[in-house]
Amino acid sequence: MNETLNVIAKRYSCRDFKNDMPSDEILRAIAEAAIQAPSGMNRQAWRVIVVKDKDLIQDMESEGMAYLAGMEDKSSYNRIMERGGRLFYGAPCMIVVPIDPAQYAPALIDCGILCQNITLAATSLGIASIMCGFAGLAFASGTRAAEFTKRLGFPDGYAFGCSVLLGYANTEKPPHVPDHDKITFIES
DSSP states (O other): OOHHHHHHHHOOBOOOBOSOOOOHHHHHHHHHHHHTSOOGGGOOOBOOEEEOOHHHHHHHHHHHHHHHHTSSOOHHHHHHHHTTSOTTTTOSEEEEEEEOGGGHHHHHHHHHHHHHHHHHHHHHTTOEEEEOGGGGGGGTSSSSHHHHHHHHTOOTTOEEEEEEEEEOBSSOOOOOOOOGGGOOOOOO
16 A cells, blocks of 8 residues: 555544644644645635644633533533543644635535545644544534634634644554445446
8 A cells, every 4th residue: 555545544533632732843734734635616715723722722622511511412412421521632732624604515525625634644744633523512602602713813704614633642543444335336
């Protein structure tokens, strides 16, 4: 296998991070890989915000946990509590990707592609990662959404798209086992 396929094969979702912050050089390389992602009609209806502010990350996590705790269906809250009660698994860094909601469907697809670039670049550089939609819970209740939008420096009118947590793994695990039954070839 070539280097790219090896990185894809070894990427996994880390849920146990050390407190150690990756270097700015590494974070910049990951951010550069992110903005090299393709986007429909090259609209690039996203931004890449590298968050190293631990207080901001903690505030977003607290708001997200409060939102989950207040939901009638407690299944997501209970699952997070079973995993240690931390939405962000102790990650010291997060990349938040806001999108232009005026272009919601294509922007959301492009956001996913961009986040995949982030996770693969991180893996190739020895950085653990996990794509984390839970960061969006900080914006869900509306009580602090404007505050977080401002603190993160979202462009006017942009909304949360997705995020990726980054750091060094406390414990590593193997990637998921691919289900080869999901592949179909159609031939003439």
